Amino acid sequence: MKISCAVLAAALAACATAAPKQAAKPAAKKPAQPTMVELEFVHQLGADKGEQLAKLVQRFNEANPNIKVTLSDGDWTEGKQPALILPNQEGEDRLVTTKRYKPLWDVMRGAGQPLKTFPVLKMVTPMPVDSKGRLEALPVALSTPVLFYNKEALAKAGLDPNNVPTTWMDWQAALGKVYASGNACPFTTVQPAWILIENTSAWNNQPFVAMNGKQEALAANGLIQVKHLAMMSSWYKARYLQIFGRGDEALEPFAKGACAVLTAPSDDYPTLQRMASFDVGVAPFPFHGDAYGAPQNTVADGSSLWIGAGKTAAEYKAVAKFVNFWLTPETQVEWQVNAGYLPLNTAGALATGSKLLSDKLVAQQIALQELTNKPVSIASSASTYGRRAGVRRILDEEIESVWANKKPAKQALDDAVNRARAGEDGCCRAMVRP
Structure with a gap:
């Protein structure tokens, strides 16, 4: 039986088209992109200190591409509750009395993160401390x-x-x-x-x-x-x-x-x-x-970093990462030099005493000498009463x-x-x- 070239060509084409397919390997799944977590941060430090805070936040955002901290100044009570709040004294009193915050120690524990700060000191006004001596907020703006x-x-x-x-x-x-x-x-x-x-x-x-x-x-x-x-x-x-x-x-x-x-x-x-x-x-x-x-x-006093209530587990995990960033030696040095506040942990205190930074941190050195000049007496203990x-x-x-x-x-x-x-x-x- 003769088959014409045209029919053969068509048959070959059909065979090529209908040839059994080899089992395709399943396409490799692309790793899921982490969800971006956004944290609103409202502060009341004023223009100059706000600029220094913006530098710190920018550095954190650059190092953590999946977390975006958005900084603003003003009234933290307006609109949605921010995740991070650094109020003035009046705002802090209002925040505490209305209980619109989640304790810092609780956030860090929930995220499985350590909280590496100094213990509560008697010469520091103990506003952010609960009845068990646990930090409810991070006292990032202390001075004397x-x-x-x-x-x-x-x-x-x-x-x-x-x-x-x-x-x-x-x-x-x-x-x-x-x-x-x-x-x-x-x-x-x-x-x-x-x-x-x-x-x-x-x-x-x-x-x-x-x-x-x-x-x-x-x-x-x-x-x-x-x-x-x-x-x-x-x-x-x-x-x-x-x-x-x-x-x-x-x-x-x-x-x-x-x-x-x-x-x-x-x-x-x-x-x-x-x-x-x-x-x-x-x-x-x-x-x-x-x-x-x-x-x-x-005695030392100043504003603390509070964490807003009602956030998701992912948001609180991001907050814990931001707190840990603030407590790193690099950030402690940066915050002292640019904003002038006292150190929060041993790493920061070592920087304060550094001879290389003595000209830039002379005020902190004198402040620490005053605060630790003698063991705190009953008369010289800090109290929230004056606040x-x-x-x-x-x-x-x-x-x-x-x-x-x-x-x-x-x-x-x-x-x-x-x-x-x-x-x-x-x-x-x-x-x-x-």
Whole structure:
């Protein structure tokens, strides 16, 4: 039987088409791409510190492509609850009282991650600690008062910028020379209630709070506090001291060279270096030479990093990774140098003491020396009591009555204690931490 070429060609084509297929190997499955986890981070640190925080967040995002931390400033109560919150003091009080957070220790435990920080210290206001001593938030913005000064202004007054006074009485003589040299603002301070009353109390081993039954009560009218406020009043009248407000308003006039000396939190050092056109000196917070036990130790306070409630397990795992990143030696160094805050663990403390970083971390070195100058006494222990908005308001109002020459120092502090003990401190609404 003859088959035409055309039919044969068609048959071959059909055979080729219909040839039995070999069993195809299953295509290799591509590894599933990890899901991107986004974490909103709201802070209230202000513009300058916010820029330093943005650098830290950017470095974390670059090292963790499957996690994106989005940073913003403003009110954390608006809209959806952020995963990470770094509030100011008022915001922190609100966050704690409304219980809109998940404890840090719980997040880290759930993610199987260690929490490598210092134990809770008695000279640190223990706001983020629960009744069992566990960290509920990460205290990333701690500082304590130090003294900053304009080296050029002191030299102009005939003072040695490399050998400044250590006591308030010696500073009085020095400020007189600064005033005589033509400087209309020899000395100023930020946060008068926290620095001039609370920390002056601790540094001079004078109780700031006392037990009133089973509750803490204001005790800021002792001999040293009255003496100190009376001295500040005399400086104010003599124009050695200028007060610009209850908060951080004094930073700007100092940075612009209008004021020669400033008492402020140690974390302001890098900010002042960025703002000032002169060489900023740093010295320990002054003490009273006749105070028994002085200098004792100052106390540290500051904002903490809180974790928002109601997040998924994946989000909390990402949060734990971010916390661990913050506690690495590299980040601890970066945060100290750029933002000025105190270290949180041994790695950070070793960096603070490094000779290579001594010029950049001089404020932290002085701060740590103050905090650990002597073992904490009953009088110099930190307390959350002074953090209450009612307590700060009372102290601010009474201090301002002294500046206005309406009350002498003793009456103002006596009135502050009486007002606080009468219930104006908001004792029944505030949360007390052990």
